[in-house]
Amino acid sequence: MDIFLQQLINGLVLGSVYALVALGYTMVYGILELINFAHGEITMIGAMVALAVIGALTLAAPGAPGVLLLGAGLAVAIPVCVALGLVIERVAYRPLRHAPRLAPLITAIGVSIVLQNVAMMIWGKQYIPFPGILPQGRHEILGATVSDVQVAILVLAVIIMLMLILVVQKTRLGRAMRATAQSRQVASLMGVDVNRVIAATFAIGSALAAVAGVMVSAYYGLAHYYMGFLLGLKAFSAAVLGGIGNLGGAMLGGLLLGLIESFGAGYIGDLTGGFLGSNYQDVFAFFVLIAVLVFRPSGLLGARGAERA
Amino acid sequence: MSALLAVNQLSVAYGGIQAVRELNLTVASGEMVCLIGANGAGKTTTLKALSGLLAPRSGSVHFDGQPIARLPPHEIARRGLALVPEGRGMFPRMSVAENLMMGAYARNDRAAIARDLDQVYALLPRLTERRAQLAGLLSGGEQQMLALGRAMMARPRLLLLDEPSMGLAPLMVQAVFDIIRKIAADGVAVLLIEQNAHLALKTCSRGYVLENGVVAASGAAADLAADPAVRQAYLGE
Incomplete structure (x- = not known):
């Protein structure tokens, strides 16, 4: 039972991070029907920038509280990534808005390749360890271990997702985003500046x-120029998996993928009589993904044809 | 002459074809004007160009004395020109109420928006019952009413209507045109595109006949309706 609970916890944590990243893909796809393959690299840049800031601050102010350092790292990484996302949209996507979809x-x-190489030039090829600034506390729950x-x-992922739902459902910007996703042309007729x-x-x-990106590097304790891929x-x-273009789907898909991967890692050895080890977790996760999509091509919560009309 | 909308020598190409050629057209404040013509005559292209969805090749468009021909659609909408597009342009996965609120997107006078919302519901009681329903699930007639109500939420001075009768049963067409007349009676100018020329000329005071992208005739609606050539080509006689 404790293995089950342990994998459940690990899966939820990993899955909540996947969900945050998946939301970025799905929001852009929902509006532009574009798969922003550079999005993974933005998570990597986020992690790298935060680590660089934390590293510099640790040298400048030794003994500063870890949470403060982490907050400073995020406070720099978020605007850097936002600026990067805006530049990518403006330079690489907007001029091609009316080009064929390929x-x-x-x-x-x-x-994506450019960002990887720029990161490699700045931070090198080696793994960069996450400094030991975070609380190392561990808690026992029913035989499973949960770290701080x-x-x-x-907790942070859930708060962010709730805030996002609130923004999309309740604010003027959120309404404009949903309207633009449903019809760019009609939204512009309502006075929505679609480009904005x-x-x-x-x-x-x-x-x-x-x-x-910062969460992943804190979780695994390292960052790397290739981690975004x-x-x-x-x-x-x-x-x-959740149904691209659907916010709830991205959250569900992220959590499910995290759980599948985690349970795969936990049980794959038993299931195959030791033939496959836990390092096959990704194979297992993508196998499940393929199986789901064969039966539900538009994803678990994906819009059916009629609803999209 | 102080026309609310003044279109001067407007030419628009659409898909490589010169769809509208040197069009001249005016709509005065509070006036109801129709643009009739066969399928492919350039009616929809004209409205798209006026609302900024298509960039004109040449010519000018003045709204309230200001040139608007090369503004993006959201800027034109914010100046008080509302297009109800062909096919009604619903946000199908938004509720009726949310669609209406999108009409008021460019406004920030909350109290006035709330009053206008009440007025729209009063004008369109069918929508009141369905305010929480998704717009995509409404009937064609209800969607057309919602499109009109949503346009009214912008408090436009000129309403451009692209084939509001399309695909509707005769009774529903009557209901939709009753609403259009009520909107016009409140002082909103209307430029109406219709394939149903009879209905359009009966509703409006002035009309233009578009043939192959060129204005073939124009004048008072009653005169056009009496014109033998128009009667033969568009009124089925």
Whole structure:
């Protein structure tokens, strides 16, 4: 029972991070029908910038409280990622708004490769350890162990997602975002500056990515110029799993993917009689993803044809 | 002459085709004007150009004395020109109430918006019952009413209507046109596009006949309705 509970906790924590990143993919897709493949790299830049800030501050002010350092890291990483997202939209996507759909996909992949290489030039190829500034507390719950970092990630992710729902459902900007997603042309006829709404969408998605990037590096204790690739791929898969374009779907898909991966890691050895080890967790997760999509091509909460009309 | 809308030598290309050529048209404050013509005559292209959805190739458009021909659609909408597009332009996954509030998106006078919302519901009682329903689930007639109500929420001075009768049963067409007349009676100018020329000329005081992107005839609606050529081509005689 304790293994089950442990994997459940690990899966929820990991899944909540996937969900934050998946939201960025799904919001952009919902409005532009564009897969922003550079989104994973934005999480990486978020982690790298935060680590650089934390590292510099640790040297400048030794003994400063860890939470304060982390907050400073986020306070720099979020605006950097927001600016980056805005620039990418303006330079790589907006000029191609009326181009065939493959064109912005190619620029997205191009931007992603550029960001990886820029990060490699700045921070090198080596793994960068997350400094030991965070509380290392561990708590026993019914035989499972939960760390302070895990609790913080889960709580913060849930708060952010609730705030996002509130913004999208209740505010003027949120209404404009939903209207633009349903019909860009009609939204503009209502007086919505569609370009600004699209920019705002990229900004929000990038802010979530920055936070998620810091969470991942805190969780695994390291950051790396290539970390955005697999994280982005998984989060994108989570968005597709939940039904791309659907906010609730991205949250559900993210949590499910985290759980599948975690339970896969926990049980895959037993299931295959030791033939496959827990390092096959990603294979297992993507196998489940494929199986779900075969039966529900539009994802778990994806819009059916009629509703999209 | 101080027309609310003054279109001068407007030419618009659409999909590589010169869809509208050197169009001249005016709408005075509070006036009801119709633009009739066959399918493909350039009616919808004209309205799209006036509302900023298509960029004109040449010519000018003045609204309230200000040039608007090259402004983006949201700027034109904010100046008081509202287009109810062909096919009604619903936000299908938003409720009726949210669609109406989108009409008032560019305004921030909360109290006045609330009053206008009450007025729209009073004008369109069918929407009151369905205010929480998704717009995509309404009937065609209800959607047309919602589109009109949503346009009214912007407090426009000129309403552009693209085929409001399209796809509606005769009784519903009557209901929709009753609403259009009520809106006009409140002083909102209307530029109406219709394939149903009979209904359009009966509703409006002035009309333009568009043929292959060119104005073929214009004048008082009664005169156009009496014109033998118009009668033969558009009134089925």
